[in-house]
Amino acid sequence: MARILVIDDVPSVTALLRLLLEGRGHAVAEAHDGVAGLEAMEGAPFDLVVVDMMMPGIDGIELIKRLRRQSNRPAVIAMSGGSDEFPAAYALKISEMHGADRLLYKPFDNDEFLDTVAELLGGTPS
Amino acid sequence: MKSISGKKELGRRPNARATAEVMAQVLRTTANLAFTEGLNPAQWAALRYFSQANATACSVVAFARHHGTTKGTASQTIAALQKKGLLDRQRSETDRRSISLALTDRGRSILTHDPLNEVAAAIASLSDPEHDALADGLDHVLRTLMVRRALRSDDQAGEMGGDLDDSEGGEEGAAAD
Numbered sequence: 001m002a003r004i005l006v007i008d009d010v011p012s013v014t015a016l017l018r019l020l021l022e023g024r025g026h027a028v029a030e031a032h033d034g035v036a037g038l039e040a041m042e043g044a045p046f047d048l049v050v051v052d053m054m055m056p057g058i059d060g061i062e063l064i065k066r067l068r069r070q071s072n073r074p075a076v077i078a079m080s081g082g083s084d085e086f087p088a089a090y091a092l093k094i095s096e097m098h099g100a101d102r103l104l105y106k107p108f109d110n111d112e113f114l115d116t117v118a119e120l121l122g123g124t125p126s
Numbered sequence: 127m128k129s130i131s132g133k134k135e136l137g138r139r140p141n142a143r144a145t146a147e148v149m150a151q152v153l154r155t156t157a158n159l160a161f162t163e164g165l166n167p168a169q170w171a172a173l174r175y176f177s178q179a180n181a182t183a184c185s186v187v188a189f190a191r192h193h194g195t196t197k198g199t200a201s202q203t204i205a206a207l208q209k210k211g212l213l214d215r216q217r218s219e220t221d222r223r224s225i226s227l228a229l230t231d232r233g234r235s236i237l238t239h240d241p242l243n244e245v246a247a248a249i250a251s252l253s254d255p256e257h258d259a260l261a262d263g264l265d266h267v268l269r270t271l272m273v274r275r276a277l278r279s280d281d282q283a284g285e286m287g288g289d290l291d292d293s294e295g296g297e298e299g300a301a302a303d
Contacts, residue, residue: 108180
């Protein structure tokens with residue numbers, strides 16, 4: 001079992017991902033913006049953070065950038081559907097530059113998501 | 127560095143205009159490097175995308191949307207890669223109606239000669255602080271450019287709306303403002 005933090009400003013997305021991850025036995029916390037995500041990480045260590053790139057305030061890119069400077073940072077999955085103004089390929093590539101371990105283009109299906117989590121967590125059963 | 131007065135000098139900021147021109151030269155050099163193995167820069171970009179994207183995003187439409195390009199342009203690039211035997215259409219195992227694009231063995235092999243490797247090697251030779259500064263700087267510059275582009279297209283849309291409003295009496299336009 002891994003401790004996983006899911007951050008997305010769309011509550012239905014975090015709820016779905018939580019359901020999927022809890023179904024695989026993981027302990028999941030949710031946050032709906034970057035500030036709340038950073039606060040959650042100050043309160044408890046996580047093995048994995050799943051974070052959307054496009055959020056108001058501190059967005060996913062900024063959050064990953066801040067994590068990059070931490071010595072003991074969790075693994076990170078960056079996800080994005082992009083927008084007309086900021087295509088997903090740009091957002092995800094910036095997030096990879098700052099240290100995201102895996103990239104997911106939205107929409108993705110449940111198996112893609114769970115496979116990516118399992119691959120990243122390695123030995124952790126999922 | 128200290129001046130004659132003993133105070134620490136801040137030094138000069140690099141010239142922004144010249145920095146932009148150097149960036150353009152880096153881009154030009156990178157683009158020139160990308161005319162190799164019989165491919166062009168757009169085709170290399172597509173190969174990189176399809177090597178990394180999750181299966182749901184491996185379609186012409188998703189590639190166009192995620193790269194901010196038109197479906198027509200994306201289709202041309204993908205058709206060329208298919209013709210060269212580097213990309214292939216595959217039917218999904220879970221949903222037989224769904225077709226996704228995947229790199230062929232030859233596509234994966236050619237990607238090991240990605241011309242961007244040369245640029246990556248040059249970047250890897252930077253010191254940690256230099257690499258940090260470059261990453262932060264590129265992030266800032268790209269995001270600023272995207273915001274400005276969006277604002278410009280909003281302005282243009284507004285001007286077009288204004289023109290229409292003028293020709294149609296303008297009352298609705300005033301309300302929309």
